[in-house]
Amino acid sequence: MKPATAIINSNALRHNIQLIKSFAPQCNVLAMVKANAYGQGLLPAAKTIEDLVDGFGVARLKEGLEIQESGYAGRIVLVEGFFDRGELLKTLSRRFDTVVHCIEQLELLETVAREQEAEQQKSFWKRKTRIYFPVNVWLKIDTGMHRLGIHPEQVELFYQRLKACSLVKSVNFVSHFSRADELDCGYTEKQIATFEQATAPYHELRSLAASSGILYWKQAHYDWIRPGIIMHGISPHSTPITDLGFKPVMTLASSLIAVREHKAGEPVGYGGAWVSPHDTKLGVVAIGYGDGYPRNAPAGTPVFINGRKVPIVGRVSMDMMTVDLGADSQDKVGDEVILWGEELLIEEVATAIGAISYELITKLTPRVIFEYR
Numbered sequence: 001m002k003p004a005t006a007i008i009n010s011n012a013l014r015h016n017i018q019l020i021k022s023f024a025p026q027c028n029v030l031a032m033v034k035a036n037a038y039g040q041g042l043l044p045a046a047k048t049i050e051d052l053v054d055g056f057g058v059a060r061l062k063e064g065l066e067i068q069e070s071g072y073a074g075r076i077v078l079v080e081g082f083f084d085r086g087e088l089l090k091t092l093s094r095r096f097d098t099v100v101h102c103i104e105q106l107e108l109l110e111t112v113a114r115e116q117e118a119e120q121q122k123s124f125w126k127r128k129t130r131i132y133f134p135v136n137v138w139l140k141i142d143t144g145m146h147r148l149g150i151h152p153e154q155v156e157l158f159y160q161r162l163k164a165c166s167l168v169k170s171v172n173f174v175s176h177f178s179r180a181d182e183l184d185c186g187y188t189e190k191q192i193a194t195f196e197q198a199t200a201p202y203h204e205l206r207s208l209a210a211s212s213g214i215l216y217w218k219q220a221h222y223d224w225i226r227p228g229i230i231m232h233g234i235s236p237h238s239t240p241i242t243d244l245g246f247k248p249v250m251t252l253a254s255s256l257i258a259v260r261e262h263k264a265g266e267p268v269g270y271g272g273a274w275v276s277p278h279d280t281k282l283g284v285v286a287i288g289y290g291d292g293y294p295r296n297a298p299a300g301t302p303v304f305i306n307g308r309k310v311p312i313v314g315r316v317s318m319d320m321m322t323v324d325l326g327a328d329s330q331d332k333v334g335d336e337v338i339l340w341g342e343e344l345l346i347e348e349v350a351t352a353i354g355a356i357s358y359e360l361i362t363k364l365t366p367r368v369i370f371e372y373r
Helices: 010-023 034-039 042-049 061-069 085-094 103-122 152-164 187-199 211-216 346-353 357-362
Strands: 005-008 028-032 055-058 075-078 097-100 135-140 168-174 250-262 280-285 302-305 308-313 321-324 336-340 369-372
Touching: 010 028, 010 042, 010 211, 034 042, 034 357, 042 061, 055 061, 061 075, 061 085, 085 103, 097 103, 103 152, 135 152, 152 168, 152 187, 168 187, 302 321, 302 346, 336 346, 346 357
Parallel strands: 005 369, 028 055, 055 075, 075 097, 097 135, 135 168
Antiparallel strands: 005 250, 250 280, 250 336, 280 321, 302 308, 302 336, 308 321
16 A cells, blocks of 8 residues: 555656657757756656757756756757856856846856956966857847846847857747737737747847647747646646646546445544545545645546546645545555546646646655656
C-alpha cells in the first residue's frame, strides 16, 4: 500500500513532444521546464526529452544551472532574464540566452560590457582578466499582456543599443499571448499584428507561441515555439486535449487506508461540513493538503476507484480525505485511488475544484513520492 505517489510516464512525455513538433514542423522547440518542469521533476523531464528539443526555457537562473550541471550542453533561455549583476555575470559565464524586457537590464548589460572592455585594455599584457563571451538576447516586446516587455515604439532604440553592446551576440524577438485560449475574443489577432509590425524591419529570430499559440494560432509559430503545459498532456484551458492525441504524463495516486460504515444524518471531517443523506460506506484516502491536494476541494470533486468515479465528502485535511464509496461498494483497504491521470483527467478535477490544472500539478509537495516509468 502506497501513500501519495506521482507516477510519471516518460513515454507519454516523449510522445507529446513528437506530437507538438508535428503541429509546427518548421519550428525550433524550446521546451519550457520552469516550476520543476510543471511539477513533473526538472532533471528527469529534461533528460527524457533533451534529444527531441532544441533547448530549454527556465524562469530562474537556478533552474538553468541545474540543467547545465547535469551534463546538458544545449541552449538554455532565461525567460525572465537576469535580476541583478551577479545573475548577469553567471548568465554570461554559462552562455545562457537571456531575455531583456526593461531598461534596467539593458543598462546593466552595457555597464558590464564597458567595464570588461576597460579591464581588457588595462591588463592586456597580464592576461588575467576574465573574459565573458557574448550571449544571445531575446528582446521582449509587450504586445498586450502588459506584464513584462518594452513598448513597441521602443524596439528600435533597444535593438540598436543591444546590437552595439559587445556582450550581445544576437538580438531576437519574443512576446507572450494573454488570451490565446479564447479563440473568438479578437485580442490574439491584435497581439499578432502588433508583434508583426514591431519586428517587420528586422530579420531576426522570433518567438510568440506557447502552448495555446501552438495549438490554435498557426500563423504565430514563427521560428521558435515554447511548449509548456501541453508537453504533459494537459490542456492550457479547461477542455482536455486528449482528443488531439496528447497523453497525460502524470498519474497522482494513493490508497484507501480505511473503509467505514456510515449512518445517514452523520457528519464527517472537520467542521461537520458534509452530512450523509443516506447510509453508505466511506473510504479514507491517504492524501491531503500536506501533499498539495487543495484543501478547498468541494464535496463532489471526483476521484477514481476500481473503475468508477466517486465523490470527495467532508473537508480535505492535511494527510487524508474522505470519499463516499456507496452503500453496496466492495472496495477494501489497500485499493488504489487515482486523484488524476488517464482514468480521470486533471482538467475535470480542476473544474470541480475551481482551480486551473497548472496550479494542481505545481503545488504538489516534497512529501509526494515520485516514480518515473
